[in-house]
Amino acid sequence: MNIRHHPDESLLLAYAGGASDEAIGLIIATHMVFCAQCRRSVALMEKIGGGLLDTLPAAPLSAAARDALLARLDEPAPAPARLPPSRDGTPGVLRPYLGGDLSDVRWRRMGPSLAYKPLFKRDGISAKLLRGAPGTEVGHHTHRGQESTLVLSGGFSDITGSYGPGDLQIADGNLRHSPIADPGEDCINLAVTTAPLKFENLIQKIAGPLFGF
Ligand SMILES: [Zn+2]
Structure with missing residues (x-):
């Protein structure tokens, strides 16, 4: 597909880092359904971001933060939306x-x-x-x-x-x-x-x- 207008790098970076607002994240994710170039960019940014995290020294969690994290692990995962497959090619994220x-x-x-x-x-x-x-x-x-x-x-x-x-x-x-x-x-x-x-x-x-x- 011939995409002419892309999100700029700062938007893709925010998306890759999980920092996008929900609505902006939705519009970026939907653009990526159409755009292989931005899918590749975001995949690369996520890889680099993950690599940077690996180089940071591990900081000990406070007891409260650890308890909160463990409590979240106990929460059931949100149920996936059970929608039948799209009949008209509507992007899945939408x-x-x-x-x-x-x-x-x-x-x-x-x-x-x-x-x-x-x-x-x-x-x-x-x-x-x-x-x-x-x-x-x-x-x-x-x-x-x-x-x-x-x-x-x-x-x-x-x-x-x-x-x-x-x-x-x-x-x-x-x-x-x-x-x-x-x-x-x-x-x-x-x-x-x-x-x-x-x-x-x-x-x-x-x-x-x-x-x-
Ligand atoms: Zn793009």
Whole structure:
């Protein structure tokens, strides 16, 4: 697959070190389903990280830390999500959040050509799916926080370029853009936002918060 837009190294390092926020971790893991290059990078970082840990002198655990560790070992492992195999190629890391396949998602409509599906929101960071019919324009907006968008199917374009399946866009407060869904099939994105978007159009200003943007 021809991936043009990757997470930068600091994001991959945080992911490899287990330091990613859950929503950012989900978007990186989903990108890696599409991207062999980033899978290789993360595998290498994990190997180097493990090697560094081996060189550190072993520090004795305090009694309290040891008890906490032993207590955790006694906890039952979380039950794996029992989902039947995907019928439409939905990335496995995403399926527990959807409760199944992309083709089973019950979308919430906003207008004739846009739909969304909230996944979760924790510590002010929200993850959702967005779906736009071909040619849909989202509307000019800037960002209070950071908006990360991973294309799952279809594609979109804006002033920064074109994005297809597996491509990741990270937009911050400096970017003002109006993504337009490419012609052809619906554009479905996994979107993670750290703060509500700032829309310029009045209707969107009113509707945005209602829809959880
Ligand atoms: Zn990549």
